[in-house]
Each structure stands twice: as structure tokens, then as C-alpha cells.
Amino acid sequence: xxSVAVFFQHLTNGxxxxxxxxxxxxxxxxxxxxxxxINFAHGDILMVGAYMGMFAFDFLRGDAPLGAWTFxxxxxxxxxSAVFCAVLGMFIEKVAYKxxxxxxxxxxxxxxxxxxxxxxxxxxxxxxxxxxxxxYPFDNSPITILGIxxxxxxxxxxxxxxxxxxxxxxxxxxSRMGKAMRxxxxxQDTAQLMGINVNVVISLTFAIGSALAAxxxxxxxxxxxxxxxxxxxxxxxxxxxxxxxxxxxxxxAMLGGILLGLVETFGVAVLGxxxxxxxxxxxxxxxxxxxxxxxxxxxxxxxxxx
Amino acid sequence: MSELLTIENIxxxxxxxxxxxxxxxxxxxxxxxxxxxxxxxGKSTLLKSIVGLEGLTNGQICFDGxxxxxxxxxxxxxxxxxxxxxxxxxxxxxxxxxxxxEENLDMGAFMVRDxxxxxxxxxxxxxxxxxxxxxxxxxxxxxxxxxxxxxxxxRALMSSPRMILLDEPGLGLAPLIIxxxxxxxxxxxxxxxxxxxxxxxxxxxxxxxxxxxxVMENGKIVLADKASNLLTNEKVKAAYLGE
Numbered sequence: 288x289x290s291v292a293v294f295f296q297h298l299t300n301g302x303x304x305x306x307x308x309x310x311x312x313x314x315x316x317x318x319x320x321x322x323x324x325i326n327f328a329h330g331d332i333l334m335v336g337a338y339m340g341m342f343a344f345d346f347l348r349g350d351a352p353l354g355a356w357t358f359x360x361x362x363x364x365x366x367x368s369a370v371f372c373a374v375l376g377m378f379i380e381k382v383a384y385k386x387x388x389x390x391x392x393x394x395x396x397x398x399x400x401x402x403x404x405x406x407x408x409x410x411x412x413x414x415x416x417x418x419x420x421x422x423y424p425f426d427n428s429p430i431t432i433l434g435i436x437x438x439x440x441x442x443x444x445x446x447x448x449x450x451x452x453x454x455x456x457x458x459x460x461x462s463r464m465g466k467a468m469r470x471x472x473x474x475q476d477t478a479q480l481m482g483i484n485v486n487v488v489i490s491l492t493f494a495i496g497s498a499l500a501a502x503x504x505x506x507x508x509x510x511x512x513x514x515x516x517x518x519x520x521x522x523x524x525x526x527x528x529x530x531x532x533x534x535x536x537x538x539x540a541m542l543g544g545i546l547l548g549l550v551e552t553f554g555v556a557v558l559g560x561x562x563x564x565x566x567x568x569x570x571x572x573x574x575x576x577x578x579x580x581x582x583x584x585x586x587x588x589x590x591x592x593x
Numbered sequence: 594m595s596e597l598l599t600i601e602n603i604x605x606x607x608x609x610x611x612x613x614x615x616x617x618x619x620x621x622x623x624x625x626x627x628x629x630x631x632x633x634x635g636k637s638t639l640l641k642s643i644v645g646l647e648g649l650t651n652g653q654i655c656f657d658g659x660x661x662x663x664x665x666x667x668x669x670x671x672x673x674x675x676x677x678x679x680x681x682x683x684x685x686x687x688x689x690x691x692x693x694x695e696e697n698l699d700m701g702a703f704m705v706r707d708x709x710x711x712x713x714x715x716x717x718x719x720x721x722x723x724x725x726x727x728x729x730x731x732x733x734x735x736x737x738x739x740x741x742x743x744x745x746x747x748r749a750l751m752s753s754p755r756m757i758l759l760d761e762p763g764l765g766l767a768p769l770i771i772x773x774x775x776x777x778x779x780x781x782x783x784x785x786x787x788x789x790x791x792x793x794x795x796x797x798x799x800x801x802x803x804x805x806x807x808v809m810e811n812g813k814i815v816l817a818d819k820a821s822n823l824l825t826n827e828k829v830k831a832a833y834l835g836e
Contacts, residue, residue: 463703470689470700476646477687479671480680482704482752 305548330522
């Protein structure tokens with residue numbers, strides 16, 4: 288393999304991983320942009336999304352033979368899981384965060400950590416602590432395109448995650464509610480003066496963020512086993528990705544997520560760091576980025592209002 | 594003329610500090626009314642309480658005969674009050690700095706569903722404030738203070754409100770630009786029949802532009818009269834007009 292091909296190979300692997308991180312990082316950054324608070328339960332939503340998708344897929348597929356319906360039911364299961372998590376996200380916001388909106392800033396943060404435990408323990412209680420695998424029956428042997436070997440799972444992950452990001456960018460940039468979301472994150476009081484119902488915007492933000500996490504969870508489940516604390520480490524990494532990209536900035540979360548994926552992949556491949564230490568190297572590099580630019584790559588320094 | 598906005602004996606407190614006490618006033622349909630007073634007199638607090646951004650501890654506020662704010666409860670939220678046709682141009686302009694001029698206007702028209710109406714209204718605004726038309730694709734943060742103020746006024750007009758509240762439209766601007774903005778405000782009142790209630794520290798310009806004026810000191814209304822009378826009132830002259 289030529290060194291160029293090797294580079295593109297790692298690039299593909301890194302983008303695949305990064306796409307998933309980006310999907311999850313978006314939820315953190317969108318909520319932070321509007322409420323200035325970190326939803327620490329976001330990673331656990333991803334876990335619930337993976338489980339719900341898994342169950343829905345098994346249910347929809349039934350005993351049908353391998354074929355088009357198998358793939359369609361996978362997509363339907365993804366949509367179901369996204370909708371389920373969107374509703375769950377909105378419900379959590381209403382019950383655990385909204386009553387604390389005017390409380391001290393640490394209160395909703397602690398509430399979020401509590402919700403995180405409730406979700407992961409609830410999953411362990413309902414579905415057991417044993418890890419499970421999504422039973423995705425299609426052949427996953429790699430195919431070679433232009434000298435790069437890529438698995439069908441990777442292709443699926445790349446298409447779905449990047450399509451989601453494009454859709455979100457268009458929604459936030461062009462649509463009426465998307466613009467209202469941006470306005471609310473820039474200045475909540477003034478947004479209300481425009482007739483924007485901030486509660487609706489907040490609910491929508493949680494719905495979209497949670498739906499993206501659910502999709503991310505299902506994409507993870509393609510290649511990894513699911514267990515009740517699945518969301519903890521993945522969520523943490525996506526959170527770091529959001530901070531590195533510039534918390535509150537949507538393009539920043541996408542960039543940070545993709546960057547994290549690339550750093551992890553290239554860290555192992557190029558620097559020859561043992562697989563087990565890949566998280567360490569990723570975090571070291573991210574710390575360096577933050578030392579150089581504390582507000583994140585695309586973040587803006589918040590000016591004190593006078 | 595019928596009363597459009599009626600403020601009845603309201604109190605507003607920040608913790609133990611009374612920012613407004615026993616304030617009563619009214620604005621007639623189609624009128625231009627100003628409220629003058631020193632820094633910290635409670636002028637902005639009054640405007641914020643009209644749109645529901647500050648709660649009342651006593652009294653009530655009515656708009657077009659309907660109670661919109663009541664003591665110690667949320668009668669209507671700010672977005673609901675906006676839907677009734679009250680548009681506040683907040684102090685310090687508060688433009689959405691990271692959005693373009695056009696997107697800011699889109700936000701002003703958030704309550705308008707008809708795309709044709711929005712497009713028409715935008716063109717009207719670009720005719721009325723030509724500088725905004727020239728800068729329509731620019732981020733609002735790159736605009737000068739005067740341009741941002743015009744932007745904020747245009748944004749408030751996008752929803753075709755019945756009444757606009759202006760909080761210190763002249764703040765931090767050069768006298769010529771303030772004059773320009775006051776001329777525009779007078780035009781908006783005359784052509785579009787929008788009722789105007791404005792709060793200003795620049796008492797002379799505010800009174801000249803208005804039909805009626807109120808004077809506020811330490812959270813209380815101390816004078817209410819025709820604007821022309823206030824301009825010649827000895828107390829007002831000494832305290833606010835520097836004569």
C-alpha cells in the first residue's frame with residue numbers, strides 16, 4: 288500500500304468515527320448555546336437510543352428473510368429511536384431542568400448528573416447489565432474503492448452522519464424555527480420580544496439534540512456492543528469535542544467531533560500508540576488545542592456586557 | 594382619542610429596592626408620548642414591565658382594554674404580549690449581532706406567517722432606511738451604532754405592531770444621527786399610525802418630538818403635561834434641559 292493510500296485509509300476511518308462524535312457533540316453544543324448549561328445526561332440518551340433502535344429493529348424485521356425489508360426496517364428503527372429519544376429529551380427537560388431554570392447555575396448541572404444515573408441504572412434494571420449486540424445481518428466484509436478498503440457499515444455511518452449534519456445546518460441557517468433558535472441563543476430576552484416562545488425553542492433544541500444522539504447511538508451499535516453505561520465515555524468524548532470546537536457553536540461541534548475522530552485514528556496509526564492509550568492521546572491533543580485557544584476553535588470570546 | 598396603554602398604580606421591586614412605586618400613566622391611540630428622567634430613575638424598568646420582562650408587585654397594565662400584566666402573577670408571557678401588537682426596541686439596541694441585517698428583520702417578522710407579507714415589509718424597511726438595504730447581507734455586528742439603532746427600529750416594525758416602545762433610541766449616538774432617528778420616528782407615527790411611547794435621557798429632543806410627556810424621578814411620576822408645556826416648565830428646564 289502506498290503511503291498516500293494509507294493516509295486516505297486512516298482518513299476514512301477517522302471520518303467515520305468523527306461523524307458519530309459530531310452527531311453527539313451537536314446535542315451538547317445546542318443545549319449549551321441556549322441554556323448555558325451542560326446536559327450531562329446527553330450521553331445516556333445515546334445509550335437509550337441504541338437500545339430502542341436495537342429492539343425496534345428486531346421487532347420490525349421479525350422472521351423476514353434477509354433482503355430489502357431488512358434494510359428498510361433498520362432505517363425505520365432508526366427513525367423510531369430518534370423520535371422516542373426526542374420525546375424523552377423534551378420530557379427530561381420539562382421535569383428535571385425547566386423548574387431549575389432560574390436557580391443557581393450548578394443546580395441544573397447536578398440535576399443532569401442525576402438524570403444520567405437514572406437513565407443508566409434504569410437501563411440496567413430493565414434490560415440487564417449484560418452487553419448486547421445489534422443483530423445487523425448484512426455481510427460486512429470490506430470492499431475496496433480507489434485503493435481504500437471500507438466496510439459497508441462505515442459507508443452507512445458516513446452517509447447517515449454527514450446527511451444529518453447537512454440537514455441540521457440547513458435547518459438552522461434557513462428555516463424560521465432554526466433562525467429563532469439562533470436568535471434565542473444570541474439573546475433570549477430580545478428573542479421573546481420578537482414573539483418567539485422560548486419554551487418551544489428549548490423543547491425543540493432538546494428534541495433535535497436527542498434525536499441526533501439516538502441516531503449516533505444506533506450507528507455505534509452497528510459495530511460495538513451496547514451496555515447501560517455505553518453513553519458515559521462516548522458522551523464525555525463528544526462533550527470534549529464540543530468544547531474544542533467552541534461550545535455553543537454548531538459548526539464547531541461538527542468540526543470538533545470530526546477532529547476528535549481523526550486524532551484518535553491517526554494517533555494510533557501514525558504515532559504508533561497502543562490502541563488502549565488512544566483516548567489518552569486524543570485528550571492530550573485536545574488539551575493542547577484548548578491551551579492555545581481556550582474558547583475553542585470556532586468559539587467566540589464572550590465579552591462582558593457594559 | 595382612546596387610551597391604548599393604561600398603567601395603573603404599578604410597583605416593581607428588585608429584591609428590597611423599589612424601582613417603581615405607584616406609577617400611573619396612559620398613552621392614547623396614535624399619540625407620541627415620551628418619558629424623561631435621569632439615569633436610574635426607573636424608565637427602562639417601566640418599559641420592561643409593560644412587555645412582561647419584569648414582574649409587578651402591585652397594580653396592573655392594560656393594553657387596548659385588556660389586562661396584560663397583573664401584580665404577582667404571569668398574566669401573559671413576553672412573546673404573547675408581542676403578539677398583541679406591542680413591540681419594544683430595547684435599550685442598547687440588542688440586535689442579533691451574529692445574524693445578517695436581513696435575518697434580523699426575519700426575526701422581527703417571526704409572528705408573520707405569510708412570506709409575501711414579509712418580503713414586502715422588508716422592501717418597505719429598505720426604502721425607509723436605505724442604509725439597511727445596502728447592508729442587507731452584512732452581519733449586524735459590522736454596522737455603526739446609528740445603523741444598528743435603525744436596524745432595531747426596523748426589526749420592531751416588521752410585525753406591523755400597533756404600538757412601539759423605544760428605550761433610549763439616542764443612546765451613544767451623535768446629535769445629527771439622533772435627529773435623523775427622531776425624524777423617522779415621527780414619520781412612522783404619522784404614516785403608519787403607530788402609537789409611540791419613548792423613553793429618553795435627551796429630554797429636549799424627546800419632548801420636541803412628542804405630544805405629551807411624563808417626568809420620572811426615583812421611580813415616581815412627578816410631572817405629566819403636554820410636551821410643549823414641559824419644554825417651558827421652569828423645573829424641567831432647570832433639571833433636564835440645562836437652562
